[in-house]
Amino acid sequence: MSNLEQPIFAKEIISGLRARPKQLSSKWFYDERGDELFREIMAMPEYYLTDCEREIFQKCAPELHALLEGQPFDLIELGAGDGSKTQHLIEHFIAARAEFAYRPIDISAHAIDILGDLITRRWPLLPFLPVQGDYFAALDRIGSGRSGRRRLVLFPGANVGNFSPEDAAVFLQRVGKFMRPGDLLLTGFDLKKSPAKVLAAYNDQTGHTAAFNLNLLARINRELGADFDLKNWQHWETYDPISGAARSFIVAQGRQTVKIADLEETIEFEPFEAIGVEISQKYSRSEIKQLAEDSGFHFVKNFEDEKEWFLDSLWR
Ligand code: AVI
Numbered sequence: 001m002s003n004l005e006q007p008i009f010a011k012e013i014i015s016g017l018r019a020r021p022k023q024l025s026s027k028w029f030y031d032e033r034g035d036e037l038f039r040e041i042m043a044m045p046e047y048y049l050t051d052c053e054r055e056i057f058q059k060c061a062p063e064l065h066a067l068l069e070g071q072p073f074d075l076i077e078l079g080a081g082d083g084s085k086t087q088h089l090i091e092h093f094i095a096a097r098a099e100f101a102y103r104p105i106d107i108s109a110h111a112i113d114i115l116g117d118l119i120t121r122r123w124p125l126l127p128f129l130p131v132q133g134d135y136f137a138a139l140d141r142i143g144s145g146r147s148g149r150r151r152l153v154l155f156p157g158a159n160v161g162n163f164s165p166e167d168a169a170v171f172l173q174r175v176g177k178f179m180r181p182g183d184l185l186l187t188g189f190d191l192k193k194s195p196a197k198v199l200a201a202y203n204d205q206t207g208h209t210a211a212f213n214l215n216l217l218a219r220i221n222r223e224l225g226a227d228f229d230l231k232n233w234q235h236w237e238t239y240d241p242i243s244g245a246a247r248s249f250i251v252a253q254g255r256q257t258v259k260i261a262d263l264e265e266t267i268e269f270e271p272f273e274a275i276g277v278e279i280s281q282k283y284s285r286s287e288i289k290q291l292a293e294d295s296g297f298h299f300v301k302n303f304e305d306e307k308e309w310f311l312d313s314l315w316r
Helices: 005-018 031-044 049-067 085-097 109-122 135-143 165-178 195-202 206-223 285-294
Strands: 073-080 101-105 149-157 184-190 232-242 245-252 256-260 265-269 272-282 299-304 310-315
Touching: 005 206, 005 265, 031 101, 031 109, 031 206, 049 085, 049 184, 049 299, 049 310, 073 085, 073 135, 073 184, 085 101, 085 109, 101 135, 135 165, 165 184, 165 285, 195 232, 195 245, 206 232, 206 245, 206 272, 245 265, 285 299
Parallel strands: 073 101, 073 149, 149 184
Antiparallel strands: 184 310, 232 245, 245 272, 256 265, 299 310
């Protein structure tokens, strides 16, 4: 985390733990350990999302390239992570001799370093121009340069699902302000499906998701000198098939008093009080079209995997 982000982290953690109900943003999951745990989740058989989107990217690359009409472009990726699926697009674009630069944006400096090593080793001639930080600060920085080029903006991996549907519309409207005629936005959506499938993806028996969520408390211990005793907290997952919201909670096993030494704060938790830590929103096809409209985009088409569990939706 950069020195600039540390006070924001501290401020958001305190206000989230003082709120009723208590709520922390899932964006704080991703420190170095969190990135590692998330890579383990993506490799789990229960977490079907990764394979579905990999299949989609392999299939849709030629069509995306055709839609860019042979013009030079910037491939901008919001929340790039390890970029493993995007490499299928890059591979195709390079084979098709497209003139483009890869501009991943990620809040995690560590994730960008790993990605940078990987990309520059595999494609030393590909312009790799990452931006570390908050999406909009990064988009502002990108927006002020290289003004003539078209953009293919990727928002993959169901990251949009980590917003409520209302916040997703606000977020996508902001992305839209950065885009110009001819630019394209490709967003990954996890589709509504069997509730058992969804629950298994976020409540695996091997405990990877529990470890990922509890790492947030461990991070608060490490970075803010708190004394959460992790064995007194339990990961809990719910899925509401009407709203499509999968939600993660961390639940206190009995009364807890937690001191956050660096901030001189003490937080009390009642027995079984829960901290909301993540929403992973699932969508229907009609909800996705509606979201495109509500965010000021024109829907172009959906690319789906064979099982019809996931789709990437292309908008102008
Ligand atoms: C990053 N994001 C799209 C993941 C998701 O599916 O909501 C994060 C995650 N949380 C638990 N498992 C995966």
